[in-house]
Amino acid sequence: MRTALAALLLATVAVATAAGERVHGASDRFADSEVRLVWGVLRGPDETATRLVIRVHDPLRRYRHVALDGIDPFTQARTRLVPPQALNRIADLDTPRAGVADWPSREVRLYRDDAELRADTPALAVYWLGVPDTTPEYADRAGLEARLGR
Template structure:
């Protein structure tokens, strides 16, 4: 008799407790992934960071090239976040992802808003204004190379993206 009580209790516990524990996944809440490197491929997206040096810090820009890698994402946006105050600023409004998007921000913005959150939206997510995926970086990755010209930076971004999409890049 005790055996059957345990079986019934276990079945009841699984049926009652499992749905609330899986509720966030059922509601389609976003996944958050730490990007951590200057080149990233995973979760259906590929990204490469590069710095275009200017004459001074104010004219130095960070470029993030983003491309789909079979993830089914239709749009992308980018926020800068202060990790201490949680102040958030939209740096790039939601825009179509297409074949690739280049995001250009002044390097000086990393001083006040070091955390970068790149939000990816499926076609359904766009209407709900809620991303399916967020890849975050806790500042400009240390391995990000700097270039003196647009041509050198563009070549690096193109070549690295090709390697990432061919499966030869670093994954999270």
């Protein structure tokens, strides 16, 4: 009986680990002990040229790749907005703000290794139900860069 219970517990832990952690990012900044995410908007001359940027800071290099998905909160359909890219301490996930109308929820997907990337099972996924209300907007790149930090 104990052996069966131990096997069941180990299987549960293995499934939870394989699935990774999914966390709600409540504001325009997210931070845990390994990674920091900062949102900003770079206004263009019109809405079609306005950019939504999420800067990923991984100073300890815990993650090798990062991607961004857009999600329809009603159907749960998803699309890849920014394909996986190498994460070498800092990466920008840059998308047109106009796309928020079609894919309002955002999910930053962080992968520790190539196997996680191939299986599309991120170690950490941080999601937002929409663009945080507190996300600041900037008219120039210098203001946005100061906000996002290096």
